[in-house]
Amino acid sequence: xxxxxxxxxxxxxxxxxxxxxxxxxxxxxxxxxxxxxxxxxxxxxxxxxxxxxxxxxxxxxxxxxxxxxxxxxxxxxxxxxxxxxxxxxxxxxxxxxxxxxxxxxxxxxxxxxxxxxxxxxxxxxxxxxxxxxxxxxxxxxxxxxxxxxxxxxxxxxxxxxxxxxxxxxxxxxxxxxxxxxxxxxxxxxxxxxxxxxxxxxxxxxxxxxxxxxxxxxxxxxxxxxxxxxxxxxxxxxxxxxxxxxxxxxxxxxxxxxxxxxxxxxxxxxxxxxxxxxxxxxxxxxxxxxxxxxxxxxxxxx
Numbered sequence: 001x002x003x004x005x006x007x008x009x010x011x012x013x014x015x016x017x018x019x020x021x022x023x024x025x026x027x028x029x030x031x032x033x034x035x036x037x038x039x040x041x042x043x044x045x046x047x048x049x050x051x052x053x054x055x056x057x058x059x060x061x062x063x064x065x066x067x068x069x070x071x072x073x074x075x076x077x078x079x080x081x082x083x084x085x086x087x088x089x090x091x092x093x094x095x096x097x098x099x100x101x102x103x104x105x106x107x108x109x110x111x112x113x114x115x116x117x118x119x120x121x122x123x124x125x126x127x128x129x130x131x132x133x134x135x136x137x138x139x140x141x142x143x144x145x146x147x148x149x150x151x152x153x154x155x156x157x158x159x160x161x162x163x164x165x166x167x168x169x170x171x172x173x174x175x176x177x178x179x180x181x182x183x184x185x186x187x188x189x190x191x192x193x194x195x196x197x198x199x200x201x202x203x204x205x206x207x208x209x210x211x212x213x214x215x216x217x218x219x220x221x222x223x224x225x226x227x228x229x230x231x232x233x234x235x236x237x238x239x240x241x242x243x244x245x246x247x248x249x250x251x252x253x254x255x256x257x258x259x260x261x262x263x264x265x266x267x268x269x270x271x272x273x274x275x276x277x278x279x280x281x282x283x284x285x286x287x288x289x290x291x292x293x294x295x296x297x298x299x300x301x
């Protein structure tokens with residue numbers, strides 16, 4: 001199995017090097033061959049010399065590219081396009097601040113062989129200085145009771161998929177979602193799921209990420225939940241058509257709103273305040289999404 005590991009980065013050279021160093025420390029099954037594609041999304045290609053020097057002591061091949069057009073959508077699409085000319089069977093995406101589990105590759109082989117999966121994903125576990133800890137970002141993570149389950153989408157912080165899918169279906173990340181900074185991966189893999197490709201989530205396909213302090217505030221929850229609400233209407237319409245998507249969006253609006261009321265009634269219990277904020281602002285995003293989506297620019301180009 002030949003895997004191309006794609007990592008998009010932007011002004012995070014320290015965490016990128018930590019991420020890469022760990023691959024030198026873990027054992028990878030003999031029947032897996034890995035290469036790396038590092039895509040720097042900064043205008044001045046600031047990681048170029050850092051990674052060039054790092055290559056000298058790295059066990060694996062690293063391809064370096066620079067997508068100057070700002071935004072994660074452009075960066076990930078550039079990776080997909082470049083992969084066409086790189087000899088690989090699978091493409092994996094990780095964030096530039098993650099550490100993969102030491103058994104990630106062994107478990108991937110097992111899942112793909114056992115379940116004939118086209119796409120495999122798993123949890124992102126958040127840590128403080130290497131120690132597991134709870135944080136507000138976990139409000140947005142998938143929670144599956146089963147160890148292995150078929151799911152409808154995946155996130156690019158921890159995913160591997162067959163390369164030939166991309167070019168057979170001519171599918172790329174939606175440029176309209178570039179300003180959101182989230183959701184483009186949900187739509188990408190939801191489309192593949194709708195086309196009949198099998199997506200398997202396993203608790204053993206895990207990666208670890210340090211918690212970013214700015215993501216542990218009520219302000220961040222409000223902003224992210226609001227964006228997810230607005231984004232949700234767009235995804236529903238893209239997958240189900242304008243009319244059906246419009247109806248589904250407002251069904252979900254009432255669901256999130258009524259659910260938020262329940263948490264408001266018991267808001268003084270532990271973490272219920274944050275759960276209320278998540279649900280209420282997601283409902284608010286659903287409410288206004290159809291009318292303001294085209295006007296949204298959450299970050300500068």
